Amino acid sequence: MLLIHCPYCGESRSELEFRWAGEAHIARPENIAEISDEAFAEYFFIRDNTKGIAWERWRHIHGCGRFFNTIRDTVSDKFLLSYKAGLARQPVPGASEPVEGDAA
Numbered sequence: 001m002l003l004i005h006c007p008y009c010g011e012s013r014s015e016l017e018f019r020w021a022g023e024a025h026i027a028r029p030e031n032i033a034e035i036s037d038e039a040f041a042e043y044f045f046i047r048d049n050t051k052g053i054a055w056e057r058w059r060h061i062h063g064c065g066r067f068f069n070t071i072r073d074t075v076s077d078k079f080l081l082s083y084k085a086g087l088a089r090q091p092v093p094g095a096s097e098p099v100e101g102d103a104a
């Protein structure tokens with residue numbers, strides 16, 4: 001069973017309490033009514049779908065109900081970090097070099 005740590009509730013809990021909510025840190029364009037259809041499609045549909053280290057949104061749907069972000073290795077399915085929504089993209093714990101996609 002996969003255990004996920006909710007940064008609001010504390011201890012790790014069963015994956016059955018959570019729902020994956022896609023890639024984290026997708027910024028909504030400020031001028032969304034003015035952007036082209038292609039730019040909107042890029043914002044709305046196109047995701048990195050990373051093999052390896054990925055920043056993701058999750059929701060504690062059967063707990064506090066809140067959204068939060070994680071860093072998960074999509075190959076091993078291991079969660080490396082959970083952090084509260086609204087915080088900047090966090091660095092990979094223990095990584096001495098920035099990981100691809102690890103923007104500042």
Ligand SMILES: [Zn+2]
Nearest residue numbers: 006009060064
């Ligand atoms: Zn929670």
